[in-house]
Amino acid sequence: MEVSPWRIEWSDELSMSNSEIDAEHRNFIRLVNELNNEIMSQQRDKAVVVRILNQILDDAIAHFAHEERLFIEKSYPAREEHAQLHAELISKFKQALKDIHATEYGRIWIATGLEIRSLLVNHVLFEDTQYIEYLRTE
Ligand SMILES: [Fe+2]
Ligand SMILES: [Fe+2]
Numbered sequence: 001m002e003v004s005p006w007r008i009e010w011s012d013e014l015s016m017s018n019s020e021i022d023a024e025h026r027n028f029i030r031l032v033n034e035l036n037n038e039i040m041s042q043q044r045d046k047a048v049v050v051r052i053l054n055q056i057l058d059d060a061i062a063h064f065a066h067e068e069r070l071f072i073e074k075s076y077p078a079r080e081e082h083a084q085l086h087a088e089l090i091s092k093f094k095q096a097l098k099d100i101h102a103t104e105y106g107r108i109w110i111a112t113g114l115e116i117r118s119l120l121v122n123h124v125l126f127e128d129t130q131y132i133e134y135l136r137t138e
Contacts, residue, residue: 007036008029008032008033009029010025013125014029014124014125016124016128016131016132016135016136017132017135017136017137018135018137018138019137019138020137021067021128024059024066025124028056028059028063029120031052031055031059032056032117032120032121035049035052035056035113035116035117036113036114036117038052039105039110039112039113040113044109046100046104046105049100050100053093053096053100054097056093056116056120057090057093057094057097060086060090060093060120061090064086064089064090067082067128067131067135068086071131071134074134075134076131076134076135078131082127082130085123085127089120089123092119093119099112
């Protein structure tokens with residue numbers, strides 16, 4: 001995995017061996033890069049940052065619901081604990097949107113971009129990887 005603080009690239013380390021889930025995770029990596037690129041660009045635009053954050057929130061709601069449906073289908077034993085982590089992420093993304101709305105570009109924006117990135121990447125790396133054997137499609 002690339003270690004730049006602002007950008008992340010897809011790598012096999014992030015693969016869940018489930019092509020639909022992988023496609024959704026790749027979409028998050030793309031959006032997180034877009035978010036941080038916008039925040040770090042000279043022409044950063046609050047409307048664009050808010051739009052990308054809203055997209056991350058909407059896609060996360062749909063993606064988490066997708067995972068939780070598969071957990072039931074595949075009888076994944078840790079499904080309730082995992083769903084709880086999803087709920088916590090959604091509330092953090094909502095808070096991030098509020099923080100951006102309430103401020104102009106500065107320390108909070110930079111911290112928010114990096115936080116969203118690490119919340120999503122860490123969830124995939126340390127939590128989603130736990131279900132690989134249950135949801136494997138390839
Ligand atoms: Fe996921
Ligand atoms: Fe998850």
